[in-house]
Amino acid sequence: MSDYKIVIPARYASSRLPGKPLIELAGKTMIQHVYERAVETGVKDIVIATDNDRIRREAESFGAEVVMTSPEHENGTERIAEVAAIKGWDDDVVIVNLQGDEPLIPQQLIEMTAASLINYPQAGMSSVCTPLEDDQDAFDPNVVKVVLDKDQFAMYFSRASIPWDRDGYKDGSDKMTTKMPLYRHIGMYGYRVSFLRQYHSMESCALETTEALEQLRALWYGVKIHMSIIDEPPGHGIDTAEDVERVEALLQAASS
Structure with missing residues (x-):
């Protein structure tokens, strides 16, 4: 199932862990790990949405499409709504919001989130x-x-x-x-563009x-x-320094 889009909101500012998307985990930045989880679904349209040039440069270094968004957004939903408008996606398009701090997210969970909207119009x-x-x-x-x-x-x-x-x-x-x-x-x-x-x-x-x-x-x-x-x-998301150590250990174990 690949008839949906994935948008990964990624902001640099974080009260508990500034620069979170650029933290290195098992040899790659967190944003690259999250992007690779998205790629595993086979979805064609994957966008990283950010308001930060450092994140943009990192994302472009591993071949991701990046859309620069306003720094004034209060949440990821607002950021994704701006991406949908910039991309001109139709009202019936389905988008999965893949958080930029979830490097262990399973493919099945992404697909289930999209399927709910595809199967329930x-x-x-x-x-x-x-x-x-x-x-x-x-x-x-x-x-x-x-x-x-x-x-x-x-x-x-x-x-x-x-x-x-x-x-x-x-x-x-x-x-x-x-x-x-x-x-x-x-x-x-997940969101339908008409809702956004x-x-x-x-x-x-x-x-x-x-x-x-x-x-x-x-x-x-x-x-x-x-x-x-x-x-x-x-799997664990990342909000604190302790989360970083735990998730890195899990990623290293999975790749060994």
Whole structure:
């Protein structure tokens, strides 16, 4: 399956790890590792979107197409929307947002994200979730939960434990409900270009700012988000110096 596009947003600024895309891991920069994960899908159109000349030069050194975007974007969705406009992609085009700090992302996850939009034309966005198995994660506000309908469209995302088991949790239980599955949201997104054209006019809503979850803006405006379910979370992303050491060890082990 290759009838979609991949855009890799990559910014230099990072509060915890400045210059993250240019960090070297097992002999290659992180942005090159991510680009190679994209190439493995067989997708023809792969674009690295950045506002930084150092990242542009690095990406061009290994043959990637680069689109320079505004430094004013607040998130990767805005950056990808600009790429779609610059490239003149049609409304029905499907784009997978491949984060520039995910060098271990599996090919299957990229393809599943695209397939949700290809197979469900009523969806404007797609994403991924995995069953929650740890009781602590179920009540951890840093672990985002999602409730699905019968067709695996997202009904709501929250930092709270949802769905809330009224009877099971009434005595302050710290064990997750067994009445139905709980799902952890994984921040992998796909977009239809028609949605991205609307996105710039969608003002932030109270749900989004209250939960601090960007995807709630789409639900607020009636955009359908189709979710794929995977058995377990993907490989580690990179946010801290400790993540760098862990991911480099995994990359070296995989290449040996």
